[in-house]
């Protein structure tokens with residue numbers, strides 16, 4: 001990705017994160033409009049879900065100039081937990097980018 005593109009994405013993300021709750025709400029509105037069958041998959045509080053979504057995107061956008069780290073972190077987070085993992089606690093919450 002070109003440096004200029006990264007700067008544009010990071011610049012516009014600033015505007016989106018300034019209205020994070022509304023942006024997250026729009027994301028899910030559009031997602032469920034595109035496929036209403038997805039709605040029952042989301043069982044928790046949607047405001048909390050929206051926060052996690054925005055944090056995740058923010059972390060990814062912040063790491064665009066360090067794609068190696070970004071890919072490694074996403075890879076880590078998308079692996080299923082080992083069978084021994086006892087806690088069902090969110091792994092995303094503890095990410096420190």
Ligand code: HEM
Nearest residue numbers: 031038041042043044049052053056057089090091092093
């Ligand atoms: C920009 C794209 C997306 C990002 C950054 C994202 C991020 C996240 C995050 C951070 C969580 C919370 C994980 C946790 O609690 O540990 C989550 C949960 C989830 N995501 Fe996504 N997501 C995206 C797109 C989607 C899409 C397109 C779908 C469906 C087709 C989807 C389905 C789900 C479901 C079903 C859950 C679990 C909800 C629950 O446990 O109640 N996500 N996502």
